[in-house]
Amino acid sequence: MSAAPRLFRNVRLGVKTLLLHKLRSSLTMLGVVFGVGAVISMLAVGEGASREALEQIRKLGSQNIIITSQKSLAEASAGTQRTRMSWYGLAYEDEQRILDAVESVDAVVPAKIVRAEARLGERALELRVVGTSPQWFDLVDRDMIAGRTLNENDFVNRASVAVLTEHGARRLLATRGTIGQPVRIGNAVYEVVGIVRSETGQGQGMQTPDRDVDAYIPLQVARDRFGDVYVERRAGSRSRELVELHQLIVRVRSLEEVESAAAAIERLLEIHHPKRDWRMSVPLALLRQAEATQRTFSIVLGSIAGISLLVGGIGIMNIMLASVTERTREIGVRRAIGARKKQIIGQFLIETVVLSTVGGLIGVAIGLAIPLAITAFADMPTSVAPWSVALSLGISMAVGIVFGLYPAVRAANLDPIVALRHE
Amino acid sequence: MTRAAIEPSLQAPVGTATDRTPVVRLDEVKKRYIMGDQEVWALAGVSLEIARGEFWAIMGPSGSGKSTMLNLLGCLDRPTAGQYLLEDADVGVLDDDALSDIRLRRLGFVFQNFNLIAQLTVRENIELPMSYLGMPARESAERAAELADRVGLGDRLGHRPTELSGGQQQRVAIARSLANEPAFLLADEPTGNLDSATGDSIMALLGDLHAQGKTIVMVTHEPDVAAHGTHQLHMRDGRIERLEETIT
Numbered sequence: 001m002s003a004a005p006r007l008f009r010n011v012r013l014g015v016k017t018l019l020l021h022k023l024r025s026s027l028t029m030l031g032v033v034f035g036v037g038a039v040i041s042m043l044a045v046g047e048g049a050s051r052e053a054l055e056q057i058r059k060l061g062s063q064n065i066i067i068t069s070q071k072s073l074a075e076a077s078a079g080t081q082r083t084r085m086s087w088y089g090l091a092y093e094d095e096q097r098i099l100d101a102v103e104s105v106d107a108v109v110p111a112k113i114v115r116a117e118a119r120l121g122e123r124a125l126e127l128r129v130v131g132t133s134p135q136w137f138d139l140v141d142r143d144m145i146a147g148r149t150l151n152e153n154d155f156v157n158r159a160s161v162a163v164l165t166e167h168g169a170r171r172l173l174a175t176r177g178t179i180g181q182p183v184r185i186g187n188a189v190y191e192v193v194g195i196v197r198s199e200t201g202q203g204q205g206m207q208t209p210d211r212d213v214d215a216y217i218p219l220q221v222a223r224d225r226f227g228d229v230y231v232e233r234r235a236g237s238r239s240r241e242l243v244e245l246h247q248l249i250v251r252v253r254s255l256e257e258v259e260s261a262a263a264a265i266e267r268l269l270e271i272h273h274p275k276r277d278w279r280m281s282v283p284l285a286l287l288r289q290a291e292a293t294q295r296t297f298s299i300v301l302g303s304i305a306g307i308s309l310l311v312g313g314i315g316i317m318n319i320m321l322a323s324v325t326e327r328t329r330e331i332g333v334r335r336a337i338g339a340r341k342k343q344i345i346g347q348f349l350i351e352t353v354v355l356s357t358v359g360g361l362i363g364v365a366i367g368l369a370i371p372l373a374i375t376a377f378a379d380m381p382t383s384v385a386p387w388s389v390a391l392s393l394g395i396s397m398a399v400g401i402v403f404g405l406y407p408a409v410r411a412a413n414l415d416p417i418v419a420l421r422h423e
Numbered sequence: 424m425t426r427a428a429i430e431p432s433l434q435a436p437v438g439t440a441t442d443r444t445p446v447v448r449l450d451e452v453k454k455r456y457i458m459g460d461q462e463v464w465a466l467a468g469v470s471l472e473i474a475r476g477e478f479w480a481i482m483g484p485s486g487s488g489k490s491t492m493l494n495l496l497g498c499l500d501r502p503t504a505g506q507y508l509l510e511d512a513d514v515g516v517l518d519d520d521a522l523s524d525i526r527l528r529r530l531g532f533v534f535q536n537f538n539l540i541a542q543l544t545v546r547e548n549i550e551l552p553m554s555y556l557g558m559p560a561r562e563s564a565e566r567a568a569e570l571a572d573r574v575g576l577g578d579r580l581g582h583r584p585t586e587l588s589g590g591q592q593q594r595v596a597i598a599r600s601l602a603n604e605p606a607f608l609l610a611d612e613p614t615g616n617l618d619s620a621t622g623d624s625i626m627a628l629l630g631d632l633h634a635q636g637k638t639i640v641m642v643t644h645e646p647d648v649a650a651h652g653t654h655q656l657h658m659r660d661g662r663i664e665r666l667e668e669t670i671t
Contacts, residue, residue, distance in 0.1 A: 329538070333539075335499075336497070336532050337526065337599065341520070420534070
């Protein structure tokens, strides 16, 4: 008789024996059921949260370094004086400086952010417009909804063209039909050439570069038409700022070089901007940090899982020891009619593995149901990782073997004569 | 039926005869148990030969060593001293797995309290030794049905032991003991838990098996039951008191 049908027969007999004590068997399984269920659902909640965060960071582009202009501390405190104009931030030359000085950088994209009144057909409102180079669309990877992105010709010809973001298109009530139509921004008219998808979320406290952006126009056009001075009116006060570029997005040619490139750029900028009127964020570093956090989280969950499965296993061992005592006579009979020790061990091990595996399967069902319930009722993102199901099932089977072994060996080592006399 | 009493001798094993094939040969077999700080010689030197086809009844008061003797003959235990040859096997030197194998293939056990496994059906109980042998399920199921027929329980295959009378349970136990066609059956007070009518039918069944050539060793304290055997071995204090041979 080959091994598979024999194993099947033994498993069937094991199940039958376990079914003789349905209540006891189900109570024995509970430990594993809850252990596995808790592990899968906790991991699903953790995975859901961190996946959302990681996704946000990935949207920033993991090969990118984002440098943003900001008022230095000194400027910020001086900014309250009405008459003064604050002058800070990245300069036009910085783009070339970085490109020249840091070898591993393969693209630098400038961004100049202006606010301007816009009108499309009947609709008029203030837009946030970014003047940038065509490479923006290479670095910030977004799908096109309609039309095209800005291209090299637009840049060189200083063409009056605009690409709307999904966000801006929605605000302007623009549709696919808007492509080719004029939109007035500030005092000039632009042709809408495309609509691009945008991200508005936030990841790990870092803004995606296209957050709240309504439209893109060529950088030179923005510079020519809007200049570098911004007037902001706020609660009766007026502040003037001179900012050349609001953002530089730097792409490093490989992931391995991102950190060294960031350090090099930081040194470079410190020379040219000793006031530190900029800040740098490295999505990759955030990604690493988020991943490290997730690892810690997983380790903590893993330990909890381990403990609960350990407790479940001890429960199984406890019951199996009781079962061995109760079935001493049966073991004696089996030994007397010729069962080897190994066969007795096999019999009891199969019973514990069946218990723990069935417990594990029920646990998986619970572990799959709980995240669905959490998502439905608490509106939290959850994601069941297939590996967590496989892992906890595997562990529950292993628990059956490990904690079943001792009772099984004890059963097998009973003296058949003593066992036969047992009442 | 007459009985000839043969005085036991420590030198020559009892029951020797030249024209018989010995199934069992015990040579100065001793068995010692340690109880607390006391040594107890359950067997204090026993020599005998049991030949193929004989039906021995072992008798004696409690503590005479008859149970130890049966355990030893049944390969559930090994002698402390002396030699036990079962057919060609020297039982004293075999390891646990080899003893299990002998019990599985060459021996059949019948117990006083039947010792069927409660959670298994009649068929599964009879199949048990065959499954340990690794016989395919279909074959063992067929054979279990045959054996159940042979002991008159062909219509009870799906029943649980608890649904059967004592006599029926003992029949199932006998069917189980025959599963792997052993030459040698061991019975420990097989009628001890049965009323006399049922006991008689069980003894008739064992008698049939004996008639079919099985070698049987049975422990009993009832002379009536012992009378079914070809030999009656009386034991006392771990020694053979006397051996009677039934001459038919």
